[in-house]
Amino acid sequence: xxxxxxxxxxxxxxxxxxxHVQALTGIDLEIQPGEFISLIGPSGCGKxxxxxxxxxxxxxxxxxxxxxxxxxxxxxxxRDYGIVFxxxxxxxxxxxxxxxxxxxxxxxxxxxxxxERVRELVELVELKGFxxxxxxxxxxxxxxxxxxxxxxxxxxxxxxxxxxFGALDEMTRERLNLELLRIWEQSGSTVIFVTHSISEAVFxxxxxxxxxxxxxxxVGVVDVDLxxxxxxxxxxxxxxxxxxxxxxxxxxxxxxxxxGEPEGEEELIAAEEKL
Amino acid sequence: MxxxxxxxxxxxxxxxxxxxxxxxxxxxxxxxxGGIALWEGLVRGLDIQNFLLPPPSDIVRxxxxxxxxxxxxxxxxxxxxxGGFVIGCSAAILVALVLARWRILGTALMPYAIAANAVPxxxxxxxxxxxxxxxxxxxxxxxxxxxxFFPVMVNTLRGLTSVRPQxxxxxxxxxxxxxxxxxxxRIPNALPYMFTGLKVATVLAMIGAIVGDYFxxxxxxxxxxxxxxxxxxxxxxxxAAILVAxxLGILFYGAVATVERLTMRWHPSARxxxx
Numbered sequence: 001x002x003x004x005x006x007x008x009x010x011x012x013x014x015x016x017x018x019x020h021v022q023a024l025t026g027i028d029l030e031i032q033p034g035e036f037i038s039l040i041g042p043s044g045c046g047k048x049x050x051x052x053x054x055x056x057x058x059x060x061x062x063x064x065x066x067x068x069x070x071x072x073x074x075x076x077x078x079r080d081y082g083i084v085f086x087x088x089x090x091x092x093x094x095x096x097x098x099x100x101x102x103x104x105x106x107x108x109x110x111x112x113x114x115x116e117r118v119r120e121l122v123e124l125v126e127l128k129g130f131x132x133x134x135x136x137x138x139x140x141x142x143x144x145x146x147x148x149x150x151x152x153x154x155x156x157x158x159x160x161x162x163x164x165f166g167a168l169d170e171m172t173r174e175r176l177n178l179e180l181l182r183i184w185e186q187s188g189s190t191v192i193f194v195t196h197s198i199s200e201a202v203f204x205x206x207x208x209x210x211x212x213x214x215x216x217x218x219v220g221v222v223d224v225d226l227x228x229x230x231x232x233x234x235x236x237x238x239x240x241x242x243x244x245x246x247x248x249x250x251x252x253x254x255x256x257x258x259x260g261e262p263e264g265e266e267e268l269i270a271a272e273e274k275l
Numbered sequence: 276m277x278x279x280x281x282x283x284x285x286x287x288x289x290x291x292x293x294x295x296x297x298x299x300x301x302x303x304x305x306x307x308x309g310g311i312a313l314w315e316g317l318v319r320g321l322d323i324q325n326f327l328l329p330p331p332s333d334i335v336r337x338x339x340x341x342x343x344x345x346x347x348x349x350x351x352x353x354x355x356x357x358g359g360f361v362i363g364c365s366a367a368i369l370v371a372l373v374l375a376r377w378r379i380l381g382t383a384l385m386p387y388a389i390a391a392n393a394v395p396x397x398x399x400x401x402x403x404x405x406x407x408x409x410x411x412x413x414x415x416x417x418x419x420x421x422x423x424f425f426p427v428m429v430n431t432l433r434g435l436t437s438v439r440p441q442x443x444x445x446x447x448x449x450x451x452x453x454x455x456x457x458x459x460x461r462i463p464n465a466l467p468y469m470f471t472g473l474k475v476a477t478v479l480a481m482i483g484a485i486v487g488d489y490f491x492x493x494x495x496x497x498x499x500x501x502x503x504x505x506x507x508x509x510x511x512x513x514x515a516a517i518l519v520a521x522x523l524g525i526l527f528y529g530a531v532a533t534v535e536r537l538t539m540r541w542h543p544s545a546r547x548x549x550x
Binding site: 079087102106107134 | 439447449450460463541
């Protein structure tokens with residue numbers, strides 16, 4: 001294994017409810033700096049759980065996690081993670097500007113530095129003119145861009161994204177995919193991206209990690225060798241269609257692409273966090 | 276580019292806004308004027324005896340001639356209500372913060388708080404008179420404070436605890452401690468809930484102070500005025516005193532509602548009201 005990995009997972013497992021649900025088992029994964037990794041799989045395959053285990057929001061039951069050469073907890077305390085959820089999770093009482101600068105405020109950056117950084121980010125996510133709006137005055141896509149800007153505000157080494165575009169319509173989603181790739185190229189950060197969409201995973205990623213449920217495990221990794229930078233035309237290339245077929249085959253091999261009854265992963269996570 | 280169009284918030288000129296505000300109130304004003312006219316008409320038309328129900332014109336006339344006594348007494352009782360409000364609400368907010376921080380305390384104490392809330396507090400008025408002295412305003416403040424406590428505590432606690440789990444995850448990913456989570460998430464989230472409780476408490480505080488007066492108190496108190504006038508069949512004077520109590524109660528409620536609106540300009544509910 002390479003020592004330069006941003007994230008190194010060895011034999012990671014997670015049980016919910018005293019071993020009744022094996023959410024994750026035997027997860028081995030090395031993520032190199034600058035990679036864009038997608039986690040894909042049916043409901044209940046543990047992809048959101050895996051993301052949270054990496055981000056130290058959930059404690060694993062077993063295995064070893066190294067992030068930037070340290071424990072996941074130390075990485076969290078060092079603020080190595082920027083997180084984006086399916087909901088934008090903005091704070092209603094803060095304007096766009098104040099939402100973006102929240103992590104910077106918490107890190108004690110002075111006002112000048114904060115304002116400067118917010119100005120850069122507002123341009124990056126193309127929200128100029130909306131700095132003083134409140135979240136409820138924005139569309140879903142715009143809210144999600146605020147959320148991305150906030151996650152990028154402190155230049156985290158690792159961007160964790162849990163179905164960030166899952167609640168958006170197809171057109172907004174494709175546009176934000178392109179924006180995300182542009183942001184990823186400019187910021188040079190490493191991304192772990194959870195999604196339900198095969199085409200989204202292939203379009204965005206350098207590698208697609210395919211997972212399966214009961215128990216949650218990795219069933220295959222597909223290297224995406226589409227050239228960078230990717231554009232709207234990338235979707236029309238024959239290689240794009242081939243890769244989608246490859247991912248689908250791995251999913252099928254893993255068992256239950258469709259029709260897997262939802263395990264209620266969200267609820268399990270919520271229940272776990274109350275403890 | 277942001278192709279999503281967001282509707283600007285309607286502002287308009289000051290006069291057009293005031294005009295719109297007046298128009299919104301028009302139906303309520305019609306009902307008020309109609310109700311008063313109906314009351315006056317029925318009392319005069321059916322020749323209802325003054326001690327059963329005096330006409331509004333008599334009540335207002337008495338209010339004017341007795342204005343010094345009545346508003347003096349009103350202010351005295353308002354002091355009791357306001358003192359109780361401040362004591363009860365401060366205690367309620369403190370207790371809510373403690374219970375939200377240490378949930379186990381909440382689980383242990385909530386059943387007793389609910390049971391205590393079922394006790395008719397007003398029955399304690401003779402007891403508090405005994406504790407603090409019949410003529411002492413503090414004995415009424417205590418009744419008002421106890422009445423205010425429960426709704427404010429329960430609402431504030433709900434606001435502090437009904438935070439979306441992802442908001443907490445986000446704060447934890449910024450390495451925030453409990454104090455910071457309270458300051459930046461739980462307390463702002465609780466404000467709308469707390470104000471709901473505070474508005475209920477204004478009404479309860481006035482009730483507590485006036486009914487507390489009924490069990491004996493200074494001659495300057497409004498409750499004593501109402502009781503004494505009714506006792507000597509001066510029902511128009513009693514009604515005028517009740518009108519004073521109502522005016523003060525409405526002003527008290529309105530003052531808290533105004534503070535709420537000024538504090539929570541960010542809230543989506545302010546969209547229609549403030550603009």
